[in-house]
Amino acid sequence: MVAGFVAAAAFSIIYRVPQREVVRCGLVGAGGWLVFSTTRQVGEVGAYFLAAAAVTLISEIFARLRRQPVIVYLIPGVIPLVPGGMAYTTMLSFLQNEYGAGLELLAATFFAAGALAGGITVVSSVFRVYSSSRKVRRQ
DSSP states (O other), X not given: OHHHHHHHHHXXXXXXOOGGGHHHHHHHHHHHHHHHHHSXXXXXXXXHHHHHHHHHHXXXXXXXXXXXXXXHHHHHXXXXXXXXXXXXXXXXXXXXXXXXXXXXXXXXXXXXXXXXXXXXXXXXXXXXXXXXXXXXXXX
16 A cells, blocks of 8 residues: 555656645555455456546545546556556567467456556546536536
């Protein structure tokens, strides 16, 4: 969790997030990493999906509470989950002429990235539908 917090907070500084939001970005990253590490026994892809959904949910809540764009929290919060190490290992396998292992890792990397995108999309879509239905009821 500490690594997730530090990575998300560091990337929020790199992306010039308002300074008062850096700690919250770190909390989003730590929350995502906590969900990922506790749900890993479900499977890698499921853990990535659930962690991305958790990061998006926390980001949406913080964005509404703090009146900030969701992307302020979402991008730094999801960075610790990006399967960069897996992509590196995939390329290394291909460079070492281990094509079978490389293809296996390539598929795992694509599934992990797709699960991240899917988790973000599902939760964001639910929030958009919920927000638009509340606006319609007010009118």
